[in-house]
Amino acid sequence: MATTLRPAAPAVPRRTRGRRGGRSPYPGWFYLPAAVVYGVLFLVPTVASFYFALTRWTIFTSEFIGVDNFVQFFQEPALTKGFVNTFVYAAITSGAKVVLGLALGMLLTSQILGRGYLRAVVFFPVLVSTVGVGITFQVLMNPSKGAINAALGVIGIHGPGWLVDPSLALLSVALVDVWKGVGLATLIYMAGIVSIPKEYYEAARVDGAGSWTLFRNVIFPLSWPATSTVVTLSLIGGLRSFDLIWSMTRGGPGFTSDVIASVIYKQYQAGFYGLSTAGNVILFVAVIAIVLPLTRFLARKEVEL
Amino acid sequence: MSSTVTPPTPTGGQLAGASSRPPASAAAPAAGRVGGPRAALYRYGVGTLAIVVSVVVFLVPFGFILLTAAMDATQASEFRFAWPRHFQLWDNVVQVLQTRDYILVIAFINSVVLTLASVTALVVLGSMVAFVLQRRVSRWTGLINFLVLTGLIMPPAIVPTIWVLQRLGLFATMPGLILVEVAFGLSFTILLFRAFISTIPRELDEAAVLDGAGPLRLFFRVVLPLLRPVMVTVILVQSVAVFNDFQNPLYFLPGDAGATVQLTLFNFQSQNLSSYNLLFTDILLITVPMLVLYLFFNRQIVAGLTSGAVKG
Numbered sequence: 001m002a003t004t005l006r007p008a009a010p011a012v013p014r015r016t017r018g019r020r021g022g023r024s025p026y027p028g029w030f031y032l033p034a035a036v037v038y039g040v041l042f043l044v045p046t047v048a049s050f051y052f053a054l055t056r057w058t059i060f061t062s063e064f065i066g067v068d069n070f071v072q073f074f075q076e077p078a079l080t081k082g083f084v085n086t087f088v089y090a091a092i093t094s095g096a097k098v099v100l101g102l103a104l105g106m107l108l109t110s111q112i113l114g115r116g117y118l119r120a121v122v123f124f125p126v127l128v129s130t131v132g133v134g135i136t137f138q139v140l141m142n143p144s145k146g147a148i149n150a151a152l153g154v155i156g157i158h159g160p161g162w163l164v165d166p167s168l169a170l171l172s173v174a175l176v177d178v179w180k181g182v183g184l185a186t187l188i189y190m191a192g193i194v195s196i197p198k199e200y201y202e203a204a205r206v207d208g209a210g211s212w213t214l215f216r217n218v219i220f221p222l223s224w225p226a227t228s229t230v231v232t233l234s235l236i237g238g239l240r241s242f243d244l245i246w247s248m249t250r251g252g253p254g255f256t257s258d259v260i261a262s263v264i265y266k267q268y269q270a271g272f273y274g275l276s277t278a279g280n281v282i283l284f285v286a287v288i289a290i291v292l293p294l295t296r297f298l299a300r301k302e303v304e305l
Numbered sequence: 306m307s308s309t310v311t312p313p314t315p316t317g318g319q320l321a322g323a324s325s326r327p328p329a330s331a332a333a334p335a336a337g338r339v340g341g342p343r344a345a346l347y348r349y350g351v352g353t354l355a356i357v358v359s360v361v362v363f364l365v366p367f368g369f370i371l372l373t374a375a376m377d378a379t380q381a382s383e384f385r386f387a388w389p390r391h392f393q394l395w396d397n398v399v400q401v402l403q404t405r406d407y408i409l410v411i412a413f414i415n416s417v418v419l420t421l422a423s424v425t426a427l428v429v430l431g432s433m434v435a436f437v438l439q440r441r442v443s444r445w446t447g448l449i450n451f452l453v454l455t456g457l458i459m460p461p462a463i464v465p466t467i468w469v470l471q472r473l474g475l476f477a478t479m480p481g482l483i484l485v486e487v488a489f490g491l492s493f494t495i496l497l498f499r500a501f502i503s504t505i506p507r508e509l510d511e512a513a514v515l516d517g518a519g520p521l522r523l524f525f526r527v528v529l530p531l532l533r534p535v536m537v538t539v540i541l542v543q544s545v546a547v548f549n550d551f552q553n554p555l556y557f558l559p560g561d562a563g564a565t566v567q568l569t570l571f572n573f574q575s576q577n578l579s580s581y582n583l584l585f586t587d588i589l590l591i592t593v594p595m596l597v598l599y600l601f602f603n604r605q606i607v608a609g610l611t612s613g614a615v616k617g
Contacts, residue, residue: 025510026441027520031449034430034491040473041488042456045465052465059471111344113352120603121363127595127606129549131567132588135574136370139581145384147369179362184610191611240460243551247571261552264463268556273464280462291458 046284053281057274069278079279082251082258086286089174089245089259090238096178097185097234098227104182105189105226106219119190123183130180134247137176138163163249169257173248177241185230192226193219228298232291239287260286370592373585381582397586404573408561409587412569418479419554419565420547423486427543428536430487431494432502436524438495439502440510456492463556470557482558486547494539497609501535502528538609541602545595566591 053069055062073079108119125133140147141162149159162172200218209217220227242261245251251258251266258266260283267276365386373381375394380387402409438449466485467476475481505528513527551567558565564572570587599606 024441025514025518025520025523026437028437028443028445030433030437030520030524031445034434034495037426037430037484037488038452038456038491040469041466041485042461043452045462045469046459048465048468049462052468057464059468107351107355110347112348112355114356115352118355118359120599121359123603123607124367124596124599125363126610127545127549127599129551129567129570129588129591129595131551131570131574132370132592133366135570135584135588136366139373139384140366140369142384147365147384147386150385187607187611236458247551247574261460265555268464277462277464280460280464283460284462287458287460 049277049280049284052274053278055274057277058271059273062274065274069275070282072275073278073282078255078258079263081255082260082263082279083282083286085170085257086239086259086261086283087290089170089177089241090235090290092171092174093177093181093238093241094231094234096174097182098230100178100182101185101189101230102220102223102227104186105193105223106215108186109190109193119186122186125180126183128180130243131247133176133180134244137179138248141172164253166253166256169249169253173245173257176248177238177244180244181234181237185234188229188233189223189226192223192229196222224298224302228295228302231298232295235291235294236287239290240283367592370585370588373582374589376582378580378582381580381585384581393582394586397582398590401583401586401590404583408564409566409569409590411562412564412566415479415563416548416565416567419483419486420544422483423490423547424540424543426483426487427490427494428539431491431539432498432529432532432536433524434491435495435498435502436528439499440507453492453495456489457496461489467556476557477559477563479558479563482554482563485553485557486550489553490543490546494543497535497539497542498532501532505531534605535609537602537605541598541606542609545598545606548594 052062054064054066056065056068057063073083104122108115108122112118141149143149143159143161143164146159146162148162152159160168163169196219200222201214204214204218240261241259242265245257245259245262246265249257251262260279264276264279264283267273267279369386372386372389374397375392376389377391377393380390434449438446438453470476470481470485473481475484509527509531510523513523518527549567550565551571554563554565554568555571558568570584570591573584573587
């Protein structure tokens with residue numbers, strides 16, 4: 001089989017490496033099936049998007065119009081709002097996941113009652129359908145009848161209009177995102193904290209370090225790889241977030257909780273394929289502009305700590 | 306407070322890789338100095354508090370789903386967290402399954418087909434790439450690593466993907482969606498496999514080659530069986546991701562015939578706002594598979610999701 005398929009593999013590297021008379025046990029054609037699927041359905045569309053973003057595009061014809069789509073994107077308030085919201089949403093959710101994940105990670109690696117139960121219950125929402133979670137909280141957050149405001153009413157607080165208040169809708173969705181995703185952050189922190197060698201705790205204790213010093217000088221710096229992973233993962237997830245927002249508010253009320261991903265969907269539904277693709281290109285640029293420098297910064301920090 | 310609680314339960318390493326530390330140093334991370342009474346206060350006091358908070362924050366929403374799924378339509382529309390006046394969970398399940406000519410049953414079949422096919426393809430294609438990528442350094446290695454990371458970070462370009470699928474005659478078809486899920490899931494799969502393959506000694510490959518095994522035999526008969534632990538992890542993590550996926554079916558497989566469970570849930574919400582009991586029965590039905598999976602495989606799922614944490 002290997003011999004019949006040999007022409008498909010890049011012949012040059014094998015010949016130059018020449019291991020075992022030119023027949024590598026690790027043939028290049030092993031890449032081929034994956035490369036075809038990935039190339040055709042991920043790379044080609046990604047490259048094509050940079051052209052189609054510059055066109056007025058129906059599914060049959062495309063007309064080159066230069067940067068008009070981008071101009072429109074940043075001129076229409078509805079679209080610009082989505083752009084700004086994307087960053088707000090990503091920053092809030094990843095910040096909250098770092099803080100809560102670290103706190104819960106420390107709590108759930110210490111000797112407390114019901115640790116196994118707590119770990120299970122914090123993590124389970126990660127596995128649940130996002131749409132299901134969205135619908136459930138949409139009902140729980142109902143301003144007049146929902147269980148959350150009913151519970152707040154019992155203790156004498158007049159609950160806000162979570163998803164119907166334009167200034168609060170995005171935050172409410174972000175809150176649910178944190179509820180659903182904090183389990184993963186906690187898990188990553190737990191793995192990071194558990195991998196810190198015991199000697200550090202002992203040394204700190206011998207030096208008479210209190211809880212805060214221990215946290216500040218041992219746990220936080222030594223679990224930095226976990227922080228790095230949590231920040232990167234939740235930023236990547238937060239910037240492209242769609243499922244939860246779409247199932248809870250559909251970008252509303254008005255367009256106050258729109259993000260780039262929901263703008264892409266709305267423009268696609270409306271038949272503005274060029275504009276939708278321009279949104280996609282803006283999302284690429286946003287992700288790269290934030291994630292690349294950040295990972296570099298986090299990695300450098302890791303060396304320093 | 307410590308009088309109210311039961312005797313100490315053994316809290317061993319529940320998390321994969323969490324070694325149970327000796328009790329003396331165990332309270333270290335958050336409790337600070339270890340003193341007898343203080344440690345006990347921490348263990349039971351903070352523990353009890355955490356349990357109470359977790360019940361309110363995490364269990365109540367799931368309880369709400371379960372209770373609402375058992376209510377009649379009138380009570381369900383009150384949105385109250387209450388015991389069902391008529392407990393009719395089974396009736397609701399039957400009714401929701403029969404809705405619109407068993408569309409939910411069809412959707413379950415669609416979701417299972419989608420998940421099985423794409424995860425199988427991911428495992429085979431991803432492990433093949435990871436194997437060669439980890440074993441052989443060539444001038445392609447740098448480029449391939451770059452592409453793998455790109456796939457992990459970059460959001461997919463949606464309308465151009467539809468355009469490509471349409472050109473191939475695969476738009477709005479199940480095979481098209483399967484291939485899309487494979488393309489988008491490959492990067493993470495390759496990273497998981499590659500990390501594990503690096504722990505398998507090369508001597509094994511050499512022995513197999515000396516015995517006359519070609520690349521295919523070497524990989525599928527010798528190496529692949531050794532990848533079982535990471536394969537279980539990949540299968541679980543990707544199954545959860547594909548089964549719960551909403552965005553890709555929404556874009557790439559529109560129409561009722563191929564709807565997945567996530568789409569039917571979403572459509573159900575838009576169309577049937579009067580019968581919340583059925584909506585929540587639907588949510589319950591698609592949550593149960595995940596719960597079962599979690600109960601049986603929580604170690605492997607946890608291992609897969611935390612693999613990046615320590616190495617960074």
